[in-house]
Amino acid sequence: LASQMAGEKKAGDKKAAEAKPAEKKGSQKKLREKARKPKKHHASRNPVLARGIGRYSRSAMYARKAMYKRKYTAPETKIEKKKKEKPPATITKPVGGDKNGGSRVVKVRKMPRYYPTEDVPRKLLSHGKKPFSQHKRKLRASITPGTVLILLTGRHRGKRVVFLKQLATGLLLVTGPLAINRVPLRRAHQKFVIATSTKVDINGVRIPKHLTDAYFKKKRLRKPKHQEGEIFDTEKEKYEITEQRKSDQKAVDTQILARIKKVPQLRGYLRSTFSLSNGVYPHKLVF
Amino acid sequence: VFKRFVEIGRVAFVSFGPHAGKLVAIVDVIDQNRALVDGPCSGVRRQAMPFKCMQLTDFVLKFPHSARQKHVRVAWEKENINEKWAATRWAKKIEAREKKAKMTDFDRYKVMKAKKMRNRIIKHEMKKLLKEASKKGKKLQKAQK
Numbered sequence: 001l002a003s004q005m006a007g008e009k010k011a012g013d014k015k016a017a018e019a020k021p022a023e024k025k026g027s028q029k030k031l032r033e034k035a036r037k038p039k040k041h042h043a044s045r046n047p048v049l050a051r052g053i054g055r056y057s058r059s060a061m062y063a064r065k066a067m068y069k070r071k072y073t074a075p076e077t078k079i080e081k082k083k084k085e086k087p088p089a090t091i092t093k094p095v096g097g098d099k100n101g102g103s104r105v106v107k108v109r110k111m112p113r114y115y116p117t118e119d120v121p122r123k124l125l126s127h128g129k130k131p132f133s134q135h136k137r138k139l140r141a142s143i144t145p146g147t148v149l150i151l152l153t154g155r156h157r158g159k160r161v162v163f164l165k166q167l168a169t170g171l172l173l174v175t176g177p178l179a180i181n182r183v184p185l186r187r188a189h190q191k192f193v194i195a196t197s198t199k200v201d202i203n204g205v206r207i208p209k210h211l212t213d214a215y216f217k218k219k220r221l222r223k224p225k226h227q228e229g230e231i232f233d234t235e236k237e238k239y240e241i242t243e244q245r246k247s248d249q250k251a252v253d254t255q256i257l258a259r260i261k262k263v264p265q266l267r268g269y270l271r272s273t274f275s276l277s278n279g280v281y282p283h284k285l286v287f
Numbered sequence: 288v289f290k291r292f293v294e295i296g297r298v299a300f301v302s303f304g305p306h307a308g309k310l311v312a313i314v315d316v317i318d319q320n321r322a323l324v325d326g327p328c329s330g331v332r333r334q335a336m337p338f339k340c341m342q343l344t345d346f347v348l349k350f351p352h353s354a355r356q357k358h359v360r361v362a363w364e365k366e367n368i369n370e371k372w373a374a375t376r377w378a379k380k381i382e383a384r385e386k387k388a389k390m391t392d393f394d395r396y397k398v399m400k401a402k403k404m405r406n407r408i409i410k411h412e413m414k415k416l417l418k419e420a421s422k423k424g425k426k427l428q429k430a431q432k
Contacts, residue, residue: 148392148393150392160392196391196392196393197391197392197393198391198392198393265393265396265397265400266393268396268400269393269396269397272396274392284388285392286388286389286390286391287391287392
């Protein structure tokens with residue numbers, strides 16, 4: 001017994017000795033752990049007698065869960081914050097003039113000076129109605145950069161043209177090239193175009209980044225200061241080709257022309273126009 | 288009057304139906320409208336086929352009626368039907384039709400240019416011959432006078 005006791009004591013001492021520094025470390029660890037992890041939740045302190053019926057009443061549970069120690073306030077809501085940071089409702093402004101009293105107290109936010117006769121009814125919530133700029137742009141799978149397209153409408157109808165890229169509004173940026181068929185850098189609508197299966201390799205061609213929809217948009221003057229007779233003169237009647245357009249055209253076309261020359265007969269093909277004749281049915285043609 | 292007959296071993300071209308465009312050999316006759324038919328080298332399983340959808344070709348194989356597919360295949364390969372068929376005008380016309388239907392817009396342009404050039408050359412030669420002929424004619428007329 002004595003030896004056992006001694007053994008136990010030694011073990012106990014060792015444990016105690018180990019425990020003390022361990023406890024310190026442990027308690028520190030626990031604190032750290034508490035800070036990191038939430039404490040493990042206790043199982044329900046209210047044993048179930050039957051389904052829906054607990055052993056203890058509300059007040060007994062209050063005591064058992066020690067809710068008297070755990071009183072929380074809701075975090076300060078944004079409304080409360082805003083309420084605190086109220087700007088002043090009125091301002092005193094200096095007023096000129098003699099015998100006027102020097103200043104007036106003026107409301108900062110005034111009442112509306114007009115109410116409509118009929119109240120506009122509240123609009124119902126809708127979802128998914130996006131403005132045009134956020135619409136999804138689709139592109140037919142048959143149209144890839146370098147495809148030869150046949151324009152169907154506009155002054156260049158029937159001409160075969162090289163597709164460069166799709167712009168942000170969904171229109172296609174297209175070029176003749178100008179030296180081949182007099183079609184400049186231009187926008188074309190996807191729906192009014194036939195995509196052929198002929199493709200030009202446009203792999204390394206760099207298209208300047210400033211060629212966007214805003215660059216191509218038609219410009220209209222809007223300052224009719226004079227009366228009716230003179231308005232029509234100020235609007236652009238004659239379209240003038242700017243130097244920037246010329247330089248951009250050159251920059252793009254030189255790259256593309258080099259690639260077109262590599263394919264035999266492609267240049268002549270782009271120069272020709274498309275037309276239907278007797279016995280030619282578009283639904284039977286393979287483009 | 289008739290040169291191609293329905294007989295055992297006659298190779299026929301299937302004109303419509305699920306096996307349109309393939310060659311088959313007539314193995315046996317079932318009744319007035321149908322034949323037992325087999326195309327081992329053209330991907331047609333042995334089956335009954337109405338005569339209406341068959342068009343007879345010039346080729347006849349030698350095998351007994353109701354012969355197994357193996358024998359039909361042997362006879363087919365011995366006669367080299369596939370190559371012979373490809374060499375016929377019939378098959379070439381079919382192929383030309385298919386190619387024409389598959390032409391892309393660019394191909395059509397190239398064909399147009401080729402035709403134009405060909406016709407120019409022909410016209411040129413024709414004009415030369417006509418000129419010579421007219422010269423000869425004038426000489427003859429002068430000589431006669």
